[in-house]
Amino acid sequence: MRSMQLRTLLAAALVAGSLAPYGSASAQGAPQSITEKRTDVVQLASGYRASKLTGADVFNKSKDTIGTVDDLIVSPGSDRSTYAILSVGGFLGMGKHLVAVPFNDLQITNRRVVLPEATKKSLEALPEFKYAD
Template identity: 40%
Template sequence: MKRLAPALLATVFIAAAPPTFSQVAGHAALGVSVTELDAIIQGVSVKKQVLGKPVYNEANQKVGNVQDLIVTPENAVSFAIVGAGGFVGVGRHDVAIPVNQFKYEQGKIVLPGATKDAIKALPEFKYERQEKPAKA
């Protein structure tokens, strides 16, 4: 059983090979080091392996789908937004669940002890509405 570590859920925007030259913007180096690249290669693709994918319990029952990932101000993927119930998004109940509660087993996202009813009993997650700045 492999736990989904927050670092493994980070979105990756790099090429498969390390750059052959130093990438610099101003005084800050861009890109990743060879050591970081090794960690990235062993990670999980959010786009391909997490977002929109079903979440199962340990009894292999589907309990929801991963709708989103929340990155905290400390730059850590800390919560997964899981939607349960509903049909085509209508009537879906979204909840925030800490990523350290998930496991990644045999290509499946597993949330031990979860049921659809247990997820629906959690407080619903709603995105904070951002005020649009007034036009000048």
């Protein structure tokens, strides 16, 4: 009976020891404090899922298709701005031109992504976006 209690106590100590690193986050060995913030989940649930936006056609105010959403990227800076990576031109994925536009410039209404003042030509004139290696 005593050896069974000892085994149980030892197993609990091993589990607790293996879970200890999960109690605090650390980066490069330095302890990090994690602060929690309340989120309005009802409002958040009415937002846009990146997985649903990727591949969506982008239109201008004249309802012309001017590109597609290729990706969404959050900048690494302190402001954490979000950019939409748009694919413009090309055919069947060949010769496409990727450009980055601030996500806030896009208007999303009735499941339609609109960049009102843009044209294919104006987007193709933007510097090409290239992913970092």
